[in-house]
Amino acid sequence: MNVEISDLTRRFGRTEAVAGVSLETGPGVFGLLGPNGAGKTSLLRMMATVLPPTSGRLRLLGRDPGSFRPRREIRRRLGYLPQSLGYYPGFTVAEFVEYFALLKEMPPGQVPRAVATTLEQVGLGDKARAKLRTLSGGMLRRAGIAQAIVNQPELLLLDEPTAGLDPEQRVAFRALLRDLGQRATVVVSTHLVEDVGAACTEVALMERGKIVFHGSPAELIARGEDTAAAGDAPLERGYSAALAMARSATPTPAVTKAPTVTKAPPA
Amino acid sequence: MNDDELIAAVAGGDDAALRELFSRHAPWLAARLRAVLPAAEVEDVLQETFLAVWRGARGYRPAREDGTAGGWLWGIARRQAALLLRRGGPAVLVLPAVIAADGRHAEDPQEAALARADLEQAVAALGPAGSAEREVWRLLYVEDRPVAEVARLTGVPEGTVKSRAHRVRRLLRAALRGGQTAEGGAR
Amino acid sequence: MNGTDAGPPDVDLDRVWLGVAAQVWRRQPGWLERAAGRLLRSPGLARALVITPSLLPGWLIATGVVLVAGLLATRGTGTPYVPLVAPAVAGAGVAYAYGPGTDPAWELSRSMAVSDRMVLLVRALAVFGLNAGLGLAASAASGTAVAITFGWLVPMTAVCALALAAATVSQSSDVGVAAGMAGWVITVLGARVASGRLIAAVADARLVLPYLVFAAACGAVAWYATRIPRGNT
Numbered sequence: 001m002n003v004e005i006s007d008l009t010r011r012f013g014r015t016e017a018v019a020g021v022s023l024e025t026g027p028g029v030f031g032l033l034g035p036n037g038a039g040k041t042s043l044l045r046m047m048a049t050v051l052p053p054t055s056g057r058l059r060l061l062g063r064d065p066g067s068f069r070p071r072r073e074i075r076r077r078l079g080y081l082p083q084s085l086g087y088y089p090g091f092t093v094a095e096f097v098e099y100f101a102l103l104k105e106m107p108p109g110q111v112p113r114a115v116a117t118t119l120e121q122v123g124l125g126d127k128a129r130a131k132l133r134t135l136s137g138g139m140l141r142r143a144g145i146a147q148a149i150v151n152q153p154e155l156l157l158l159d160e161p162t163a164g165l166d167p168e169q170r171v172a173f174r175a176l177l178r179d180l181g182q183r184a185t186v187v188v189s190t191h192l193v194e195d196v197g198a199a200c201t202e203v204a205l206m207e208r209g210k211i212v213f214h215g216s217p218a219e220l221i222a223r224g225e226d227t228a229a230a231g232d233a234p235l236e237r238g239y240s241a242a243l244a245m246a247r248s249a250t251p252t253p254a255v256t257k258a259p260t261v262t263k264a265p266p267a
Numbered sequence: 268m269n270d271d272e273l274i275a276a277v278a279g280g281d282d283a284a285l286r287e288l289f290s291r292h293a294p295w296l297a298a299r300l301r302a303v304l305p306a307a308e309v310e311d312v313l314q315e316t317f318l319a320v321w322r323g324a325r326g327y328r329p330a331r332e333d334g335t336a337g338g339w340l341w342g343i344a345r346r347q348a349a350l351l352l353r354r355g356g357p358a359v360l361v362l363p364a365v366i367a368a369d370g371r372h373a374e375d376p377q378e379a380a381l382a383r384a385d386l387e388q389a390v391a392a393l394g395p396a397g398s399a400e401r402e403v404w405r406l407l408y409v410e411d412r413p414v415a416e417v418a419r420l421t422g423v424p425e426g427t428v429k430s431r432a433h434r435v436r437r438l439l440r441a442a443l444r445g446g447q448t449a450e451g452g453a454r
Numbered sequence: 455m456n457g458t459d460a461g462p463p464d465v466d467l468d469r470v471w472l473g474v475a476a477q478v479w480r481r482q483p484g485w486l487e488r489a490a491g492r493l494l495r496s497p498g499l500a501r502a503l504v505i506t507p508s509l510l511p512g513w514l515i516a517t518g519v520v521l522v523a524g525l526l527a528t529r530g531t532g533t534p535y536v537p538l539v540a541p542a543v544a545g546a547g548v549a550y551a552y553g554p555g556t557d558p559a560w561e562l563s564r565s566m567a568v569s570d571r572m573v574l575l576v577r578a579l580a581v582f583g584l585n586a587g588l589g590l591a592a593s594a595a596s597g598t599a600v601a602i603t604f605g606w607l608v609p610m611t612a613v614c615a616l617a618l619a620a621a622t623v624s625q626s627s628d629v630g631v632a633a634g635m636a637g638w639v640i641t642v643l644g645a646r647v648a649s650g651r652l653i654a655a656v657a658d659a660r661l662v663l664p665y666l667v668f669a670a671a672c673g674a675v676a677w678y679a680t681r682i683p684r685g686n687t
Contacts, residue, residue, distance in 0.1 A: 075567040086558020094479040102498035103566040116475035126283040294461035306464040314473040
């Protein structure tokens with residue numbers, strides 16, 4: 001198990017961004033879905049050791065991130081792509097990826113080859129020596145993905161990784177995710193439901209700081225069957241149904257006819 | 268962009284042009300080298316070749332028409348293969364000065380020796396297997412025996428061995444030189 | 455490389471290209487970075503140090519210009535301006551050593567094995583040391599008394615600590631600069647009002663202890679502020 005979370009809570013003032021979340025996951029691609037403000041980013045930040053939890057138990061890669069040495073060990077094996085990532089405009093793509101490889105304490109001898117491999121993996125091989133300020137939004141996002149995977153992390157956390165990528169790039173990215181999920185735990189936080197369906201082996205849906213669904217994409221689809229939930233695709237309907245159920249706080253699981261669903265969350 | 272333009276771009280520091288050059292030419296260079304070397308060494312030689320291209324693109328002169336870029340690339344590949352062999356690669360092609368050990372030819376003798384396709388043709392020009400020249404070639408150059416031993420094995424005086432060796436070198440040089448003008452690249 | 459034609463089946467051309475690219479794309483660190491890497495026993499920390507905004511050539515030149523102006527003013531008027539100016543310049547430099555104001559990838563940096571606190575510490579010390587060196591050179595060249603030549607190092611420490619504390623607490627380098635500058639101006643003017651001399655802030659020996667205590671307190675604040683990363687949704 002690379003991630004073991006038990007009753008994790010994070011409070012900001014009086015708001016509970018994450019309200020008692022428990023989950024465990026090993027290698028594979030784990031999708032974290034939910035509307036904006038559901039607490040996905042805070043949860044991801046805690047897993048990235050950037051934010052300490054208010055209460056609860058968190059173990060990453062078998063270690064406790066609350067102590068200095070284990071946290072450092074975790075961070076060497078971690079890859080993180082925040083939702084908004086600033087760039088050093090004067091750096092080239094290769095310099096940018098190299099910088100974070102060094103900050104992750106990769107052995108310097110391995111860095112040049114790792115940088116080259118990663119840049120080719122994300123499709124930036126012909127932009128390696130281009131300055132970041134000359135890149136489009138989608139390319140910058142891919143550069144961000146590159147720094148996250150350069151150290152071949154065992155735990156990879158991606159917050160809205162496909163923002164700005166065109167459909168073809170998204171397909172390539174999903175293939176990359178599946179590849180990475182062979183060896184590592186990849187947690188993808190996204191509000192794009194179709195990203196999840198194509199690549200994830202496990203899905204969790206967050207709403208107002210809590211996990212309201214946790215299972216396989218097929219199970220999420222099943223939630224939406226025989227309901228009038230909004231959505232153009234089975235996964236979207238499952239998403240809407242699960243969300244609606246959570247919001248109406250109805251305990252009964254199987255719903256043959258959904259209550260009036262007024263508005264679907266942004267897909 | 269054609270090959271000459273790509274190489275000029277590489278000379279100007281354009282690594283994307285190098286990448287394009289690689290994707291165009293690495294396959295046939297690899298195939299040619301593979302006829303001479305094992306796969307692992309082919310990879311090493313190819314890597315050194317393109318690094319040499321990156322560093323030395325400025326020295327490229329498109330003097331002739333089509334095929335120049337390929338020939339230039341192959342020339343670099345051969346030199347890199349020679350360097351690799353000299354550092355102790357496979358014993359298959361251990362060949363001392365085939366071309367002008369007397370130093371008249373400017374090119375590295377090892378380098379020329381590696382074009383096995385050229386070489387096989389050239390060796391065939393020495394005569395049928397078993398002929399005097401072919402024997403001298405085999406014993407003195409391929410098996411790298413000293414002159415005295417070759418003389419003993421073939422039953423001729425050392426002077427005869429030496430004059431046959433001189434004839435072998437002359438014949439090979441002529442045959443290989445004729446082969447070189449045909450070695451321009453595939454694109 | 456997707457789409458490279460096959461070549462011989464047992465030759466991995468993609469791997470060959472990666473070997474070439476690794477050398478072509480690699481960055482060669484300069485001598486300063488390599489020395490820092492050995493000294494700090496961390497190539498990442500050394501790289502973070504050499505890209506510090508307030509250690510970049512442009513910033514250093516600006517610092518030099520300000521100090522030379524102070525130097526010339528001192529030569530011209532007899533009032534030692536360098537000791538008055540140097541702390542402010544150093545404070546600004548330290549505030550711009552690290553933080554959301556200057557580091558666009560700041561959130562990401564907080565998830566790194568080379569901890570952001572280490573980076574901040576090393577950068578702040580380097581900026582401080584460099585400014586102290588430049589200031590001392592300018593001060594000595596302006597021919598002021600020895601006590602004054604060195605005397606401003608203590609106030610400079612206090613100003614830098616204040617700037618650092620403000621920057622880390624507010625998570626903004628600009629706030630740090632403003633706090634450092636404001637604090638120093640107030641101190642200088644206050645000391646002048648109290649004693650009638652402009653350079654009282656740097657010349658009065660009784661202020662040494664208060665400065666150091668203040669600097670220690672600000673240091674503790676900065677330490678605390680970087681210990682608990684504050685989140686914002």
